[in-house]
Each structure stands twice: as C-alpha cells, then as structure tokens.
Amino acid sequence: MLKAIIFDMDGVIVDTEFQDFRIQQEFIKKENPSINPAETNFDELIGQSYNMLYETLREFIGSKDSLNEIKQRFEEYNAIAYQTIDYRELFRSDILLILKWAKTNGISLAVASSSTYEHIIEVLAACGIKEYFDVIYSGEFVEESKPNPTIYLNTLQKLNVNSDQVIAIEDSYYGICAAKAAGITTIAYKETRAMVDQSAADYLAVDMKEAYERIKAINK
Structure with missing residues (x-):
C-alpha cells in the first residue's frame, strides 16, 4: 500500500534543472573562454549536489582557486541569471493532479531536494503548493547530498514510512541513484534536451x- 510520494524539485516540480544546466555552461565559458563547447560534454553537471558542482566547475574551468572562491563567483553569477526567472512559468502545474489525489487518499507528500531549504521554500511558495507537503527536506541538512541516499533515508524517517511504501519522482542520474539506493520505487521524469542516464x-x-x-x- 502506497503511503507517501517524494518529489525532487529542480527538473521535476519546476523545469529549472535545464535552466541551471544552461547557466552553469555559460559560467564555465565566461571563466574559461578557451573551452570549446562543441567538443565538451557538460552532461555530468546535471543534478549534482552543490559541493560536487563546485568541484566539477573548477575542473571545467581549469582553475586552482579554492572551492569557496569558485562557489562565491558562481553564486554571484547565478543570482544575477535567476533575477529574470519566474518559477510560476516553469511550474509543471499538472503535478496538482498527483498532489490533490494524494491528499484525497491519505498519502503523505514530501520534497527531497539538493537545493537549499530557503530556495525550496521560495519555489514551492511561488508555485502555490508549499502547504501540500508534509516534509520538506534539503540536501544542506546532510553531510553528503545526492547521489548519497541519506537525504531519502532521512525523509523516509520523517514521514515514518518504509521504503517499499513510497514512490519517488526524480529526473537526474544522481537523484535516481539516491532514491534507488534507499530502496524506493522511482519514476523518472523524462529529459530529452540533454543526455541524462535515467x-x-x-x-x-x-x-x-x-x-x-x-x-x-x-x-492498485
């Protein structure tokens, strides 16, 4: 019997995963103008936790700067890029079919995202769905976010359910790995704009x- 549904956020609830992917590539090209995008596979950037992302950005840039320096520059660049993004336009509103059905049938709902808690709340509130969720869990609450399964294991604990009573909806390779490692049946939201192993x-x-x-x- 299904007792809970856990959603990733970026790329699932809102179509921001590909936006993030585009911004990350632009940042790399800005920092390393000599890189040839046509000969570079950026796909590993998709769905990475923040710590993994900063390390990967540093590798693409070819920099010896500290991760904190890379983080600071990227966050400044990202903040400017996101000023023009309206989460409501990126909201996959058909998710309301699932949310309303779950509430009608006594099924708990959760978000387990590698994003910061503040950002998760901002997005859910902008889309008008924050109140649907019983648990909102951020990757910043754990030492290692996805693909480490701890984010999912802790969400299961907070929901007070077993892994075989839950469905997760993910999109990225790392997110799918995390959910499966936690023993959760996983639905992948199909991504066709980038080569993502689902x-x-x-x-x-x-x-x-x-x-x-x-x-x-x-x-059933």
Whole structure:
C-alpha cells in the first residue's frame, strides 16, 4: 500500500534543472573562454549536489582557486541569471493532479531536494503548493547530498514510512541513484534536451499526467 510520494524539485516540480544546466555552461565559458563547447560534454553537471558542482566547475574551468572562491563567483553569477526567472512559468502545474489525489487518499507528500531549504521554500511558495507537503527536506541538512541516499533515508524517517511504501519522482542520474539506493520505487521524469542516464529508474514518465497514471496503477 502506497503511503507517501517524494518529489525532487529542480527538473521535476519546476523545469529549472535545464535552466541551471544552461547557466552553469555559460559560467564555465565566461571563466574559461578557451573551452570549446562543441567538443565538451557538460552532461555530468546535471543534478549534482552543490559541493560536487563546485568541484566539477573548477575542473571545467581549469582553475586552482579554492572551492569557496569558485562557489562565491558562481553564486554571484547565478543570482544575477535567476533575477529574470519566474518559477510560476516553469511550474509543471499538472503535478496538482498527483498532489490533490494524494491528499484525497491519505498519502503523505514530501520534497527531497539538493537545493537549499530557503530556495525550496521560495519555489514551492511561488508555485502555490508549499502547504501540500508534509516534509520538506534539503540536501544542506546532510553531510553528503545526492547521489548519497541519506537525504531519502532521512525523509523516509520523517514521514515514518518504509521504503517499499513510497514512490519517488526524480529526473537526474544522481537523484535516481539516491532514491534507488534507499530502496524506493522511482519514476523518472523524462529529459530529452540533454543526455541524462535515467535507466536505473523503475519507470519513465514523459509528463506529470503519465506519472499520475503510473502512481495510481502502482497503488492498485
């Protein structure tokens, strides 16, 4: 019997994962003008936790600066880029089918995201869905975020459910790995704009409507 659904946020609830991917590439090109985008595979950037991301950015840039210096420069660049982004425009509103169905059927809801808690709250509030969630868990609460499964294991504990009573909806390779390592049945929200390995997921959904139908089928 299904007792809870756990959502990743970026790339699932809001279509920000690809926005982040684009911003990260632009930052790399700004920091390292000699890099050839046509000959560079940036796909490993997708879905990384913050600490992993800063290390990867440093490698692409070819810098010897500290991670803190890379972090500071990227966060300043990212903040400027996000000033023009409206989360409501990126909101996958069909998720309301799942949220309302879950509440009607007594199924708990959670967000488990590598983003900061403040950012998660900002996005959920902007989309008008914050109150649907029983647990909101950030990667900053754990020593290692995704692909480490701790973020999911701790979310399960807060929900007071077992892994076999839960479905996770993810999109990135690292997120899928984290959910599966926690023993959770996982639906991948299909990404077609970048080469993302989603093969470890149990199911693939092209949109929230298909995810909704899959969840109901699993719950029978």
